[in-house]
Amino acid sequence: xxxxxQKLIKxxxxxxxxxxxxxxxxxxxxxxxxxxxxxxxxxxxxxxxDELSIAMFAFYEAIRSYSKLKGSFLSFAARQIKNRLxxxxxxxxxxxxxxxxxxxxxxxxxxIDTISDSHDEYEENEIREATQAEIRELSxxxxxxxxxxxxxxxxxxxxxxxxxxCQKAVAYARSHPGILEEFLRTKRVPIAKLAEGTNTERKxxxxxxxxxxxxxxxxxxxxxxxxxxxxxxxxxGEIT
Amino acid sequence: xxxxxxxxHGGYAVLMDEAARFVKAANRHYTVGQTVxxxxxxxxxxxxxxxxxxxxxxxxxxAAASIAVFAGASYGYYYQNLKPHSxxxxxxxxxxxxxxxxxxxxxxxxxxxxxxxxIIREYNYKGKDKLKVAGDILEIEMAKGMLSxxxxxxxxxxxxxxxxxxxxxxxxxxxxxxxxxxxxxCEIGAQPAVSDPxxxxxxxxxxxxxxDEAPAKPAETAGVPGPGSENHPDAPAPPDPxxxxxxxxxxxxxxxxxxxxxxxxxxxxxxxxxEDPPPPPVDGDKPAxxxxxxxxxxxxAPAAKxxxxxxxxxxxxxxxxxxxxxxxxxxAAIQPPAGPVAAPIPPEPNRHPPVPEQEGSPDNLPAxxxxxxIDHPVAPEAEGPLS
Numbered sequence: 027x028x029x030x031x032q033k034l035i036k037x038x039x040x041x042x043x044x045x046x047x048x049x050x051x052x053x054x055x056x057x058x059x060x061x062x063x064x065x066x067x068x069x070x071x072x073x074x075x076d077e078l079s080i081a082m083f084a085f086y087e088a089i090r091s092y093s094k095l096k097g098s099f100l101s102f103a104a105r106q107i108k109n110r111l112x113x114x115x116x117x118x119x120x121x122x123x124x125x126x127x128x129x130x131x132x133x134x135x136x137x138i139d140t141i142s143d144s145h146d147e148y149e150e151n152e153i154r155e156a157t158q159a160e161i162r163e164l165s166x167x168x169x170x171x172x173x174x175x176x177x178x179x180x181x182x183x184x185x186x187x188x189x190x191x192c193q194k195a196v197a198y199a200r201s202h203p204g205i206l207e208e209f210l211r212t213k214r215v216p217i218a219k220l221a222e223g224t225n226t227e228r229k230x231x232x233x234x235x236x237x238x239x240x241x242x243x244x245x246x247x248x249x250x251x252x253x254x255x256x257x258x259x260x261x262x263g264e265i266t
Numbered sequence: 267x268x269x270x271x272x273x274x275h276g277g278y279a280v281l282m283d284e285a286a287r288f289v290k291a292a293n294r295h296y297t298v299g300q301t302v303x304x305x306x307x308x309x310x311x312x313x314x315x316x317x318x319x320x321x322x323x324x325x326x327x328x329a330a331a332s333i334a335v336f337a338g339a340s341y342g343y344y345y346q347n348l349k350p351h352s353x354x355x356x357x358x359x360x361x362x363x364x365x366x367x368x369x370x371x372x373x374x375x376x377x378x379x380x381x382x383x384x385i386i387r388e389y390n391y392k393g394k395d396k397l398k399v400a401g402d403i404l405e406i407e408m409a410k411g412m413l414s415x416x417x418x419x420x421x422x423x424x425x426x427x428x429x430x431x432x433x434x435x436x437x438x439x440x441x442x443x444x445x446x447x448x449x450x451x452c453e454i455g456a457q458p459a460v461s462d463p464x465x466x467x468x469x470x471x472x473x474x475x476x477x478d479e480a481p482a483k484p485a486e487t488a489g490v491p492g493p494g495s496e497n498h499p500d501a502p503a504p505p506d507p508x509x510x511x512x513x514x515x516x517x518x519x520x521x522x523x524x525x526x527x528x529x530x531x532x533x534x535x536x537x538x539x540x541e542d543p544p545p546p547p548v549d550g551d552k553p554a555x556x557x558x559x560x561x562x563x564x565x566x567a568p569a570a571k572x573x574x575x576x577x578x579x580x581x582x583x584x585x586x587x588x589x590x591x592x593x594x595x596x597x598a599a600i601q602p603p604a605g606p607v608a609a610p611i612p613p614e615p616n617r618h619p620p621v622p623e624q625e626g627s628p629d630n631l632p633a634x635x636x637x638x639x640i641d642h643p644v645a646p647e648a649e650g651p652l653s
Contacts, residue, residue, distance in 0.1 A: 045275060046298070048275070048276075048277065052277040053276055053278045057340045076294055079293055079294045079295065080292050082277040082278075082292075082293070083278055083291070083292035083293065083306065083308070085277055086275075086277030086278050086308075087308060090308075114306070138536050153299075154297070154300060155592075156298040156299075157297050157298075158299035161272055161298055161299060175272050175280045176273065176280060177275040177281045178277075178280075178288045179288040179290050182287050182288040182289065189285065189286075190285065194285065196286075197463060237288065239289065241286050252270065252282070255268070255270055255282070255284060255399070256285070256286040
């Protein structure tokens, strides 16, 4: 029994930093996640239920924030799942007065079928596929820098001031093509030049080096969709 | 805000928002490249770190508590061991004062006497009990010849707690029994229980010769006995200087007979009106008008015997002023001289014949039949200060 607990704790600590280990742990504890979800929604969860997705996400949050001082991991994860489901329930309750587009009318026709759709589904699929291609390309290029998207998400600046400093550095690199070329050639972020050119603390840029790798790669040629998505930032616009 | 789904995992998805922020969110059946608008974002790991102010306050509180504990402990040690709570004064050949702490241990020894200072220098008293120190001091004095067997030693205990005083008295009396000395212990300011034939040497004590010169008779006639005049005429004054001073003041307060006769008002009536003296003044009453009149008896003129000089009229002094002047004169006569107690000056027999006793007047007012026209021409009211 103790060995199982120790093994679980070891897996949890390993999953804190390794995304693949986290995926494996979540997959191995899917019955536990489903049981906690079923306890909340009073029925067995289906794979397409939002509650199950939220419960899996809460389990991942529990992995990230667990500490030995907080007691048993499964108890902690169960509490985390319950809290997340309660939050989601309250959020959904706020929009309960709204009519769903999937609501059938008297003739058994859904409401969404009566609304004219201006979106072109084929065009959207094409854009999505192009975006996927860009993301795959970006991920592959990031691997050459030893950086994954999960790492970038963990290393992304949280405070607005830090984010502004990083964006200022990115804008400076875009205005100086030599810096981007040096970055692609050496596969190292020219922290010193960026800090000197933007009067930013070198330490600030150093702490968010992996994030700068991802954004600087997006700024290079070949990632038009993603660059268009963050164009406002790249132009130096206000961050909302 | 729109998010592009960058990566999908079993428990989460990586999204990129329009501010180029990469975030993790719940994977609600997302696919990579999808644009979403309302994701469930991962909560930041809110590790509760104590604020700096609270940390500083805690440190200050800890320091203050430490200081308070240390101060309390220090004061407790000082109160128990170093603060003088009581003192024992050994009145022997060398007057030595032992200052005791609350436990009764000697913390310091003082003496104004050179012999006592010499003993203190040679003797280590620190940390010893009062009985041990007192016994050692007396033994040292006996060894030095300052005391001999059978000598009387008086000890005075001065303490804040009356219960302690009794305990110390008992302890000292019991503890000093082994010594061949006549030891009496009493509270400071109290009369010793045992009469001591050998008075302690007190520097301000009046010389015995002067005492012998002082006549005892005037004091007795004055009605106020002198210090120890009844029981112990030769007993020395207690060592309490305040008490001594008090008794010294009271002793001469009794108006000696000569002074009394000096300031006594002489009969104001001349020889022809001697049989009709004015009534004695009563306290509080205004005296009779001083202005000479037909009914008013004239004060005896000093030159009454001298027929050549006219009798000077008595000055028109107001009664109160006259009282004050008389009181001043009496007070001056009563005041003891500085230093040793002065004996009252005996009367001059030739100038001041003895005044007959007036048993009816409790104030010892002068009799109007005893005029003294020579020295006291005007003194109508004199009983005020005397009463």
